[in-house]
Amino acid sequence: MQIAVTTPTGNVGRHVVTALLRAGVRPRVLLRDPSRLDPGVKDDVDAVRVDQYDAAAVAAATRGVDALFWVDPTTGSEDPLADYARATASVVGAVTENGIGRVVFQSSVGAEKRQGAGEIDGLAHTETALDALGIDVTHLRCGYFFTNLELQLDALRAGTLQVILPLDQPMAWVAPRDIAEVAAGRLLSPTWSGRCVQAVHGPADLTWREVAHLLTAATGRTIGVERITDDAMRAQLHRAGMTDGLVEAVLGMSTGLREDFVPEQPRTVRTTTPTTLASWAYDHLRHRIGDEAAGTMR
Structure with a gap:
């Protein structure tokens, strides 16, 4: 089986x-x-240079493919x-032209709304377009990535995360590696068919207060969290260089x-994955937010 x-x-x-x-x-x-590939895997894969926004190039790159893991590329x-x-x-276009019968699509919790959730609306559009093809497709409705915290290293070093969600509102948090394991399992399994939705919710729903507590314990640095207004967050995103349209799309993922x-999809054994935020933060954030935090853990 050829998997792309x-x-x-x-x-x-x-x-x-x-x-x-x-x-x-x-x-x-x-x-x-292709030069960005991990040197440890480059000899064991077939790399094709392609821009995912170039439909003709994607179709050419996926000829002969049986199954496809598709992620909509990030946009700025x-x-x-x-x-x-x-x-x-x-x-x-690639699925239609090449007769690709099996797709695993990385979507998001919130895509089920279909509209009103900012950038997630784009994922919802991809879901419905793939559904219309009548192929075997699994949509992975993923929770909030642990790695999103890596975009807030300065705030973590300063000791305060700023968010626009209610501090006691729980949501699913998940490790990207766990998502990948679910995706790979779906790509390799012959036992499913038709349209499937597989939620990937991580090990627990967490509030931002709980997240701050877990990060404090894992990194050795006191980390708090405060809720700010939508306009204050909007101003922060503009200062970070985002365009007006991108700012609204990013805000919409929270406000929506x-x-x-x-x-x-409810939390069940099927939707729950094992990696905890505490263990991930200890491995991936502890040393990145400063020697002081790392030193207190020795």
Whole structure:
């Protein structure tokens, strides 16, 4: 079976690649810059240089593919949803032209709303477009990535995270490696068919207060959290260089899910994955937020 993997250097994609290698599969990996591949895997994969927004290039790169792990690429443009639509056109075109019968798509909790959740609306569009093809497709509805905290290293060093969600509102938090293991299992398993939705909720739903407590224990640095206004967050994102359209799309991922939202898939054994935020933070954040924090753990 020929399996293709997009975003193979990303937080999830790189783990999908290694999981497939461990299973004895030589995957085809699609990426803009093959030089970014981990040197440890480059001799064991077939790398194809491709821009996922280029529908013709994606179709050419996926000829002969039986199964595809598709991730809509990140966007930094003024119109993120237009970019998601372009990526959707690429995967739809490749699946149709090449007769790819099996797709695992990295979606998000909140895509079930279909609209009103910022950037997640772009993932919802990809879901519905793949559904319309009548292929075997699994949508991975993933929780909030642990790795999003790596975008807030300065705030962690300063000791205070700022968020716009209620501090006591629980949500699913998940390790990207756990998502990859679910994705690889789906790509390799012959036992499912049709349209499937597989939630990937991590080990527990956590509030931001609980997250701050866990990060404090894992890193040895006192970390708090405060809720700020939407406008204050909007100003922060603008200062970070985001365009107006991107700012609203990013804000929408929180504002669209903070009022009476309940994930379509409940937490069950099937949707729960093992890696805890505490263990991930100890491994990945402890040394990155400063020698002082690392020193207190010795």
